[in-house]
Amino acid sequence: MTTTPMDDKASALRQAMTGALVKAGTINSKAVETAFATVARDRFAPEATMEKAYDPDDVVRTKTNEHGITISSVSAPRIQAMMLEQAGLQKGQKAGEVGSGGYNAALMAELVGPDGTVTTIDIDADVTDRARKLLDENGYGRVKVLTVDGEGGIPDAGLLDRLIVTVGAWDIPPAWTDQLNDGGRIVVPLRMRGLTRSVAFDRDGDRLVSRSAEMCGFVTMQGAGEHQERLLLLRGKEIALRFDEGWPEDPDALNGVFDTERAEVWSGVTVGLREPFTGLQMWLATALDGFSLMSVDEDLDTGLVTPQNKSACMSLLDGASLAHMTLRRDGDRAEFGAHGYGPAAEAVAQALAEEIRVWDRDHRSSEPVIYAYPASTPEAELPAGRVITKRHRRIVISWPHEDQASQSTTDREK
Structure with missing residues (x-):
């Protein structure tokens, strides 16, 4: 041929x-x-x-x-x-x-x-x-x-x-x-x-x-298995908080949150500019009860917030306050930090920064084991870790040295 x-x-x-x-x-x-x-x-x-x-x-x-x-x-x-x-x-x-x-x-x-x-x-x-x-x-x-x-x-x-x-x-x-x-x-x-x-x-x-x-x-996925995330829009449509599981008990409490004075907390944890940190993302999703992803509309961006990633930034929501992850560069490395807003701006930023430190200390060189159990499985029969209850499955994200990390918690779909 x-x-x-x-x-x-x-x-x-x-x-x-x-x-x-x-x-x-x-x-x-x-x-x-x-x-x-x-x-x-x-x-x-x-x-x-x-x-x-x-x-x-x-x-x-x-x-x-x-x-x-x-x-x-x-x-x-x-x-x-x-x-x-x-x-x-x-x-x-x-x-x-x-x-x-x-x-x-x-x-x-x-x-x-x-x-x-x-x-x-x-x-x-x-x-x-x-x-x-x-x-x-x-x-x-x-x-x-x-x-x-x-x-x-x-x-x-x-x-x-x-x-x-x-x-x-x-x-x-x-x-x-x-x-x-x-x-x-x-x-x-x-x-x-x-x-x-x-x-x-x-x-x-x-x-x-x-x-x-x-x-x-x-x-x-389309069809019977389709599931859309929910968006909480802030400052018009400039900023969105994205929720896959759960929803804030009082979403209106965040109205005007970005008009408050910003708190800045730096973790002391650094990363190389080309070094991946996907494990940190998963750790924060595991450890933080009020975890969500923040995105900023590029066409509406006023520069008010400076998230680590404008399309999907790790964030922590606590009532009327929230914090998001940010970075500051120093040569060929960057330091992780948190910017907080709202009446508890300092506390929520400190909480986010502390979990970054926990990841650096206990989990930086490890990855979690992820389990998927039938949705009917009782809590007592699940391994330690973050439990995410879906329609068909209970997903458990379990890290090594879980006893040294944040207490196991459960998300239930609302």
Whole structure:
């Protein structure tokens, strides 16, 4: 079979992308490396230029809603490689995918081989029609494609060894775990108190136990499993507090909170400018009862607040007062601090800064274990940690040395 200059270009870009993911440590197994070097991603992303298709960090958007919001995409190669490594697919396994696109299913098919099976599903017929067409055109006709609501699991697939969810999920419906072999694994971008982590869970009887959790972002799930966060808008629409679980008892108490004098508290904890601190984010979400995420509208930003991250800043709400995390730079490092507002501005800023110190002292080099139990599980049967009660599951975020950290607390969905 002869190759064209475009084929040669695609091959070179594919090898470069794969090499970059290996060098970064995102790909760390030969099996995943071979799959990425084999599947022609550009053929599964005809909406993009070849260079964009093979950019390790680029998402290819394939469908938007009437508001221009992306509702289907081909995820960035870095995220797909990360999740496939988390899944640990083996030859001959039965695998399923919730959230279709075509490319990821082709990678999964390479990993399970001709003796394994892959079924990919999506709620949107436009998405599954596209996936079916591209899979057939590129030699992956053995992948089964179904148009169903993912909340109900994968029809006629039997028990699965691996299930990969490629849409942002707020909960883990029973159908997903019921369909796993005992000891089987699900990799799911799970939203917990507003933070999304790709969690690799192994099934252990009726509970799930995490093996790893990695930062990620995905379009949100549609259908029966859809769950929208709630926004509390302040200063018109300039500032929003985002709540995934819970809601302030008296949201009106925060009216005018940013008109009060600001308190500044610095933690003494520093981080390199390129050093990730995703563990700190998860620790604050675990430790703080009044945790929320603050965002600032770029078009309305007056510069009144200086959050560490204007799209999703760790914040603490306490009645009529709140504090948010901030940073101040010193050379190639930055110090974490807190800005407080309201009648208890100093106290709430001190509380946020103290939890930053606790993370630095007790948890900076550790990661939590995340459990998912049936929602009916009594409190007494749960491990120590932050408990987030959802419709189907009680998620427990449990850190090492929990006895040295903040007292275990429970969120209940309102």
